[in-house]
Amino acid sequence: MVETLWLPSFELALHRNRGTPTGRLVQLATVRKDGRPSVRTVVLRGFLAETHRPHFASDTRTVKVEEIREHPWVEACCYFPQTREQFRLGGLVTVASSESRDPGLVKARNEVWSEMSDESRLAYTWPDPGRPRHHAVPFSTTPPDPHNPMPHFCLLVLDVREVDHLELSGNPQHRWRYHCDDRGRWSGLEINP
Amino acid sequence: MVETLWLPSFELALHRNRGTPTGRLVQLATVRKDGRPSVRTVVLRGFLAETHRPHFASDTRTVKVEEIREHPWVEACCYFPQTREQFRLGGLVTVASSESRDPGLVKARNEVWSEMSDESRLAYTWPDPGRPRHHAVPFSTTPPDPHNPMPHFCLLVLDVREVDHLELSGNPQHRWRYHCDDRGRWSGLEINP
Numbered sequence: 001m002v003e004t005l006w007l008p009s010f011e012l013a014l015h016r017n018r019g020t021p022t023g024r025l026v027q028l029a030t031v032r033k034d035g036r037p038s039v040r041t042v043v044l045r046g047f048l049a050e051t052h053r054p055h056f057a058s059d060t061r062t063v064k065v066e067e068i069r070e071h072p073w074v075e076a077c078c079y080f081p082q083t084r085e086q087f088r089l090g091g092l093v094t095v096a097s098s099e100s101r102d103p104g105l106v107k108a109r110n111e112v113w114s115e116m117s118d119e120s121r122l123a124y125t126w127p128d129p130g131r132p133r134h135h136a137v138p139f140s141t142t143p144p145d146p147h148n149p150m151p152h153f154c155l156l157v158l159d160v161r162e163v164d165h166l167e168l169s170g171n172p173q174h175r176w177r178y179h180c181d182d183r184g185r186w187s188g189l190e191i192n193p
Numbered sequence: 194m195v196e197t198l199w200l201p202s203f204e205l206a207l208h209r210n211r212g213t214p215t216g217r218l219v220q221l222a223t224v225r226k227d228g229r230p231s232v233r234t235v236v237l238r239g240f241l242a243e244t245h246r247p248h249f250a251s252d253t254r255t256v257k258v259e260e261i262r263e264h265p266w267v268e269a270c271c272y273f274p275q276t277r278e279q280f281r282l283g284g285l286v287t288v289a290s291s292e293s294r295d296p297g298l299v300k301a302r303n304e305v306w307s308e309m310s311d312e313s314r315l316a317y318t319w320p321d322p323g324r325p326r327h328h329a330v331p332f333s334t335t336p337p338d339p340h341n342p343m344p345h346f347c348l349l350v351l352d353v354r355e356v357d358h359l360e361l362s363g364n365p366q367h368r369w370r371y372h373c374d375d376r377g378r379w380s381g382l383e384i385n386p
């Protein structure tokens with residue numbers, strides 16, 4: 001395992017902010033088909049075993065998954081209000097879907113599905129996200145089987161290659177930039193905030 | 194003044210979440226020169242009088258202002274933890290800098306500068322953001338004049354053209370999409386969450 005310089009700080013921040021309602025919320029930025037940026041809130045569900053890749057639950061029917069399939073490089077912004085620090089994680093996303101065959105991805109997808117709340121799983125039974133809503137068609141209120149992911153449930157697995165860590169609490173503030181080279185070796189540099 | 198359908202909901206959300214530490218924090222997504230997305234946290238400083246355009250304080254020396262000058266279409270994501278709702282505001286940014294001559298922009302830039310805290314103003318005296326940090330050079334601890342903005346202080350003024358409003362608190366959730374046409378007329382549609 002290559003040392004990931006930024007990961008200990010990130011895990012410490014998650015721990016220190018675990019009591020806040022936004023502690024595991026992340027804003028995920030993608031690029032649309034027309035080249036414009038797009039950003040929405042997702043939940044950090046955990047890290048892939050061994051590779052420590054952060055992952056988020058999603059739905060293959062959403063525009064964001066379409067965008068990622070076309071432009072897999074994304075940036076995730078994690079702001080921690082308790083400790084007043086921000087991590088920006090840039091890198092490439094792999095979509096772990098019902099069609100994935102990689103054993104690690106299949107396992108992670110099944111695990112996240114079974115660990116989610118009934119309320120979160122229920123949303124995957126609803127009609128296509130982003131389409132006009134028809135109130136005549138009632139939404140299901142029966143959560144799906146926790147041991148059998150819905151076909152369009154997917155994990156977005158982020159292979160982090162760049163990190164920008166800003167600590168606002170100091171005066172002056174502190175900021176570091178981390179970069180991963182093609183061989184997977186990390187380097188870091190303190191920069192002006 | 195053309196009716197902006199989404200604005201009352203957005204102002205209500207700001208009001209209802211005014212006590213939370215993240216109540217005025219927004220994640221602003223831009224596109225980099227290499228076509229990849231970029232996202233960081235900024236503070237919503239207010240709305241431009243009459244046009245109701247949201248604006249954020251920034252520094253013309255930052256990469257984000259460079260990115261905006263090249264690709265002025267951005268998306269801002271506002272997540273409100275208290276009421277569990279999200280607004281995504283897409284549109285074009287005007288950079289109100291020391292070179293701006295528009296009286297409304299000049300006035301807003303001066304006002305935001307004078308209303309900011311000494312701590313926030315102080316950051317504009319620091320060396321170029323994002324450059325390697327040299328600890329031998331001490332950062333200034335004397336806040337600049339509140340009545341005379343630093344030359345590289347700027348406002349990012351967002352002319353909102355698209356809005357996606359998601360309410361997570363309902364079961365099922367509620368989501369609306371708003372769109373502004375070329376004549377400045379807004380239309381809205383309820384969509385599947």
